[in-house]
Amino acid sequence: MQSQHIMRSFDEELRFLANQIGGMGGYAERMVDEAVSALVTGDPALARKVIADDAFLDQKEREIGEKAVIIIAKRQPMARDLREIVGAIRISGDLERIGDLGKNIAKRVVAITETRQPVRLFRGLSSLSDLALTQLKEVLDAYASRSAEKLGLVRDRDEEIDAMYTSLFRELLTYMMEDPRNITACTHLIFCAKNIERIGDHATNVAETVYHIVTGTTMPPERPKEDQSHKVVAPVPTETSE
Amino acid sequence: MNIRLKSLLPDLFTSAGKRLVRHRFVLASSVIACLTLDLAYGGRGIGAAIAVAFIMAAALLVPGRTAEKPREERRDGATRIETLLATDLAEAVQDPLFVSNASGDIVYANEAASVAFGTVAPGMPLQLKFRAPEMHDFIARVMEGGAGPFGIDYVERVPLERAYRVSATRIGDGSGLFVLLFRDQSEARRIDRMRADFIANASHELRTPLASIAGFIETLRGPARDDPKAREAFLQIMQDQTSRMARLIDDLLSLSRLEVKPYGKPSERVDLRMVVGGVRDALAARAKDSGVEIELDMPPEPLEVLGHRDELFQVFENLLENACKYGSSGGRVVASARKAADGSERIVTIRDFGPGIPEEHIPRLTERFYRVEIGAGRPQKGTGLGLAIVKHILTRHDARLSIRSKMGEGSSFTVHFPAPD
Incomplete structure (x- = not known):
């Protein structure tokens, strides 16, 4: 975006796309934040607001898609311009999914808060969502400044999120075993945690897209999957520790 | 004249x-x-x-x-x-300040702005940097023109909570430029939150030890009235519980104090060798009590980072204290410091040779009030806040903490500081 095109209107179209992405990003960040705080504070009104907000992201994604196709057809862009436009399509897709996941968390608020759960159950969840939100913010900041420098760290953070999710999964499993009355809420909470973990994955996708826009190459392929929760099994209760 | x-x-x-x-x-x-x-x-x-x-x-x-x-x-x-230059004037302003053109591209950001929001390349649209929905509406309203002045509250939640009052004004007549001024309101907001958090946490966390003390008192007045052996044991437990409560209050207070402190990049140069050495001396007596020797492995030349000396002291005090407390069975604790191979980081590692931490707990150690249940029969010594405090301070220093542990071999806590300048 530093260099100008001969057609000023082309620049403006590209900028329009980028700003729309910025708007979507802000909305997605806000939705996830509000969904989790609705969950932690047990606030169904806030949850309903989040659910309603999702329509905005869906609409924006369609708009960006259409706009991008028109630009490609009209301008026949190459190289960085093309990456910029295709990147916008991809990122808007990821952001829309993040919105969906946030909405899904919000939908579970009522079911979880019906039976009031102890605070400790929510602490892990809110620090997990803080991690995911930090990651999302860093990725979108990298998109704003078109810099690929810090994107490597994003991946590290994704590993952190995965490890934390696995740990949370274990903890929730323990609570369910302690008291079957916890099962409803804990199952919902596990889904919420999984959603947040998926948000981290989408943020990593965005990071890869930004890397591609900036450098023109794909990010180096090492991408370990740290989500170990498929290996976690409930410990067989042989000894009852008192 | x-x-x-x-x-x-x-x-x-x-x-x-x-x-x-x-x-x-x-x-x-x-x-x-x-x-x-x-x-x-x-x-x-x-x-x-x-x-x-x-x-x-x-x-x-x-x-x-x-x-x-x-x-x-x-x-x-x-x-x-x-003849005063606009940029000189903007640089003299202590609050973050952006100048943008009529389409929202940032033309200029002063020093305070890049400290608060990271370096901003000129030409970056404001709408990309400030993405919150209400900020988008706000920027659109400002650019459309109209009378003004405009104002809005802007809050950033991660990684550190910060709140600003943003005002936007058109500069001069027909320059087509706008100035956005961010006034930091974090402190007032944080004080409010701290009060609420403190009450919630204190009441929640103090209830458990209080209940246990109340239970023991009841037993001492009732069934164990004439049992000197039980009385001695119960009194010991009660003493442990009260000292834990005292520590809990200390930790809660110091965490609250940290949270209220305004966010500012530290500018003091601190030699990590001196800090870690100082902590070792301060902890020498307690280390001896738990039968642990603290060994230092420091480079010969100063290892400087930008930081607040007292806060860094607290970081290493908490880490070393933990290592002595939970790794005492290893008999020794090693604190080593070095420069990263590529010079980009300053690294301090605190390593103990105790029983280690189960893998599933590691990612969550820095969570507030998270405690590893070591097993029945072992009294809980920690408040669950030590590492939360460490993490909070490190975030303020733009540093990070990584934890490695192997069961039976011990744990290592490594702090990565960015290189100064």
Whole structure:
């Protein structure tokens, strides 16, 4: 975006796309934040607001898609311009999914808060969502400044999120075993945690897209999957520790 | 008027002097030419002397051409308000300030802005940097024009909570530029939150030890009234619980104090070797009590980072204390410091040789009130806040903590600081 095109209107179209992405990003960040705080504070009104907000992201994604196709057809862009436009399509897709996941968390608020759960159950969840939100913010900041420098760290953070999710999964499993009355809420909470973990994955996708826009190459392929929760099994209760 | 003249006079002489120096060859050659001409026509050099005087006077009085004005003069000029540079003025503002054009591209960001929001490349749209929905509406409203002034509250939640009051104003007439000024409101907001959090946490966390003490008192007055052995044991437990409660309150207070502190990049240069060494000396007695020796492995040259000395002291105090407390079975704790191979980081590792931490707990150790249940029968010594405090301080220092542990071999806590400057 530093260099100008001969057609000023082309620049403006590209900028329009980028700003729309910025708007979507802000909305997605806000939705996830509000969904989790609705969950932690047990606030169904806030949850309903989040659910309603999702329509905005869906609409924006369609708009960006259409706009991008028109630009490609009209301008026949190459190289960085093309990456910029295709990147916008991809990122808007990821952001829309993040919105969906946030909405899904919000939908579970009522079911979880019906039976009031102890605070400790929510602490892990809110620090997990803080991690995911930090990651999302860093990725979108990298998109704003078109810099690929810090994107490597994003991946590290994704590993952190995965490890934390696995740990949370274990903890929730323990609570369910302690008291079957916890099962409803804990199952919902596990889904919420999984959603947040998926948000981290989408943020990593965005990071890869930004890397591609900036450098023109794909990010180096090492991408370990740290989500170990498929290996976690409930410990067989042989000894009852008192 | 008088004052103005006085201040102008030395100005005039220095600039004239500079002009004389700059044109010394022209001047010298013209003086020589005058002298030779004068001598050739039989004069006594009086004409030449007059010519020299004339040239000197001209150099003094003719103003220098503006294009050749050296930088120093411009800085002198900036003391007068009409010639003040907008960028100098913006740089002098302590709050983050952005100047944008009519389409929202950032034209200029002052120093405070890049400290608060990271470096901003000129030309980056404001809408990309400030993505919150209400900020988008706000920027759109400002750009559309209308009267103004405009104002809005802007909150960033991660990684550290910060709140700003943003005001936007059009600059001058027809410049097409806007100025956005961010005033930090975090402190008031954080104090509010701290109060609420403190009450919630304190009441929740103190309830458990209180309940256990109440239970023991009841037993001591009832069934165990005449059992000296049980009485002694119960009193010991009660004492442990009360000291834990005291520690809990200390930790809660220090965490609250940290949260209220305004966010600012630390500028003091701190030698990590001194900090870690100091912590070791402070903990020597307690380490001896738990049968642990703290070994230092420090580089010979200073290892400096930008930081707040007291906060860093607390970081390593908590880490070393933990290592002595939970790794006491290993008999020793090693604190080592080094530069990263590529020079980008300063690394301090605290390693113990205790039982290690189960893998599933590691990612969550820095969570508030998260405690690893080591097993039945072992009393809980920690408050669950030590590492939360460490993490909070490190976030403020732009540093990070990584934890490695292997069951049966011990754990290592590594702090990565960014290189100073």
